[in-house]
Amino acid sequence: MGGEAEMKRTVDVNIPLGPVHPCFKEPARLKCETRGERVIGAEVELGYMKKGIERIMKGRPWQEVMFLAERVCGICSVIHNLVFIEAIEKISGISVPQRAAFLRVIANELDRMQSHLLANFSYCYTIEHETLAMYLLDVRELVMDELERLTGARVTCAYIIPGGVRCDIRAEDQATLRISLDRIESDLHRYARMFETGPMIALRSKGIGILTQESARRSHAVGPTARGSGIDVDMRTQHPTYQQLGFVPVVRKDCDNHARIMVRFDELFASIRIIRQCLDTLPKGIIRGGGICKAGEIRYSGEAPRGELTYTIKTDEFGRITDIQIQTPSIMNIEACCHEMIVGVDSIADVTSTFVSADPCIACTER
Amino acid sequence: MSILQNFKDFVRSRSIHISYVDVGSCNGCDIEVLACLAPRYDIEQYGIYVHNNPREADVLLVVGAFTPGWEEKLKGLWDKIPEPKAAVAIGNCPISGCVFDRRGSYVDPPVAKHIPIAAEVPGCPPRPTEILQAILSIRDSVFAEWEVKRK
Numbered sequence: 336m337g338g339e340a341e342m343k344r345t346v347d348v349n350i351p352l353g354p355v356h357p358c359f360k361e362p363a364r365l366k367c368e369t370r371g372e373r374v375i376g377a378e379v380e381l382g383y384m385k386k387g388i389e390r391i392m393k394g395r396p397w398q399e400v401m402f403l404a405e406r407v408c409g410i411c412s413v414i415h416n417l418v419f420i421e422a423i424e425k426i427s428g429i430s431v432p433q434r435a436a437f438l439r440v441i442a443n444e445l446d447r448m449q450s451h452l453l454a455n456f457s458y459c460y461t462i463e464h465e466t467l468a469m470y471l472l473d474v475r476e477l478v479m480d481e482l483e484r485l486t487g488a489r490v491t492c493a494y495i496i497p498g499g500v501r502c503d504i505r506a507e508d509q510a511t512l513r514i515s516l517d518r519i520e521s522d523l524h525r526y527a528r529m530f531e532t533g534p535m536i537a538l539r540s541k542g543i544g545i546l547t548q549e550s551a552r553r554s555h556a557v558g559p560t561a562r563g564s565g566i567d568v569d570m571r572t573q574h575p576t577y578q579q580l581g582f583v584p585v586v587r588k589d590c591d592n593h594a595r596i597m598v599r600f601d602e603l604f605a606s607i608r609i610i611r612q613c614l615d616t617l618p619k620g621i622i623r624g625g626g627i628c629k630a631g632e633i634r635y636s637g638e639a640p641r642g643e644l645t646y647t648i649k650t651d652e653f654g655r656i657t658d659i660q661i662q663t664p665s666i667m668n669i670e671a672c673c674h675e676m677i678v679g680v681d682s683i684a685d686v687t688s689t690f691v692s693a694d695p696c697i698a699c700t701e702r
Numbered sequence: 703m704s705i706l707q708n709f710k711d712f713v714r715s716r717s718i719h720i721s722y723v724d725v726g727s728c729n730g731c732d733i734e735v736l737a738c739l740a741p742r743y744d745i746e747q748y749g750i751y752v753h754n755n756p757r758e759a760d761v762l763l764v765v766g767a768f769t770p771g772w773e774e775k776l777k778g779l780w781d782k783i784p785e786p787k788a789a790v791a792i793g794n795c796p797i798s799g800c801v802f803d804r805r806g807s808y809v810d811p812p813v814a815k816h817i818p819i820a821a822e823v824p825g826c827p828p829r830p831t832e833i834l835q836a837i838l839s840i841r842d843s844v845f846a847e848w849e850v851k852r853k
Contacts, residue, residue, distance in 0.1 A: 390806040531792025698729040
């Protein structure tokens with residue numbers, strides 16, 4: 336394929352970015368081929384974080400794999416916990432009490448909020464708008480407080496267990512959560528308006544890192560990256576509790592960096608609405624049912640903050656995991672980023688911001 | 703001790719530049735290091751700046767259980783940092799490997815085998831306040847009277 340002409344591309348400079356770079360949270364190396372200032376191609380080099388977590392998981396009981404699963408990714412640990420446990424429940428036919436199902440959604444949405452706030456912080460920090468970045472990081476601490484109050488830990492909380500959740504939410508904690516949500520919402524309205532209408536932000540983000548709807552489909556982009564390009568994909572629409580709450584995905588059609596960040600802002604407000612709805616309709620009753628983990632095989636997906644997360648699990652009759660495959664969203668978004676979004680950006684300064692706008696999570700990509 | 707040394711110690715104690723490197727963690731400790739930047743914890747009020755550029759750093763924060771990809775690179779990164787310098791291990795992973803140090807995994811903890819570690823902060827992940835406290839606690843023992851100690 337390609338032939339001689341395509342193999343010999345004229346490249347001025349090959350600029351490597353990373354693995355330790357001021358703008359990247361995690362180690363990844365981006366090799367940009369440039370002609371003049373224009374980037375004509377990019378290649379990502381991974382392999383700095385490979386721990387072999389799926390190999391450790393095999394042959395272990397679910398009680399151990401549960402804690403390994405949430406350490407696949409520290410930023411979105413709740414969704415890894417949720418998808419793994421719901422897959423085990425589907426295999427074993429364990430039903431969840433209604434109250435526990437709602438509490439799971441609250442924990443999941445709080446986790447999504449802190450992840451999106453971190454992503455938007457990273458983007459604002461990368462385009463050197465440090466004021467807005469610090470505002471967003473401050474709001475994130477409020478969300479982390481609520482997550483800690485609900486689950487007992489800030490990051491790796493292991494809140495969701497087969498048949499329910501670990502602890503209940505008290506009435507006074509519900510009241511505090513509502514007050515916090517009001518404050519977070521009013522703050523975020525201000526910051527989202529700052530981002531949407533800021534002229535300097537628009538110069539650095541509008542029309543940069545274009546991922547058209549067609550190329551997003553071609554590169555299998557998922558999550559906010561795809562929803563920023565007008566593709567209506569969200570695994571939450573197939574989750575029974577979200578269906579009960581009448582969840583509708585957020586979509587924007589501008590296809591650039593600005594759209595992807597605004598999708599995350601919109602999803603923050605959607606998450607706040609979902610949590611309020613859960614608190615309003617929180618049923619009374621037990622939070623933990625019973626059940627026995629059985630043998631079986633399943634492929635189960637959920638919507639992580641970065642996109643579709645899939646676990647393929649095989650268990651034996653003692654509840655041990657005999658085979659597991661994890662498919663994380665970031666690898667598709669990194670692919671879309673390197674082959675579609677970065678190609679053709681005007682300067683090397685936009686490469687980092689475009690890369691960060693796709694919110695790549697290297698830890699869960701390599702596991 | 704000379705007046706010049708006193709002056710140097712005073713300046714250094716209020717100007718610590720940080721670089722952090724992730725050698726294979728779950729990201730949980732990374733985001734707690736980032737949370738230190740938040741106005742609530744406000745790492746800069748102690749004169750600590752997070753640059754993430756090893757060539758101008760004083761303290762290297764190491765996160766994660768050493769993966770094979772970093773075999774030659776971490777030592778090279780450590781050599782790039784100018785003296786006086788110190789490395790702080792954040793979280794259980796660089797200390798013991800945490801949940802990842804099992805049969806079949808690729809990690810090779812502890813990180814102290816590869817570079818000298820001055821302080822360790824256990825926790826999975828540690829709280830931002832604990833990270834801050836560790837950085838502040840090594841400040842005087844590493845940077846004060848460095849020229850005198852070197853002789």
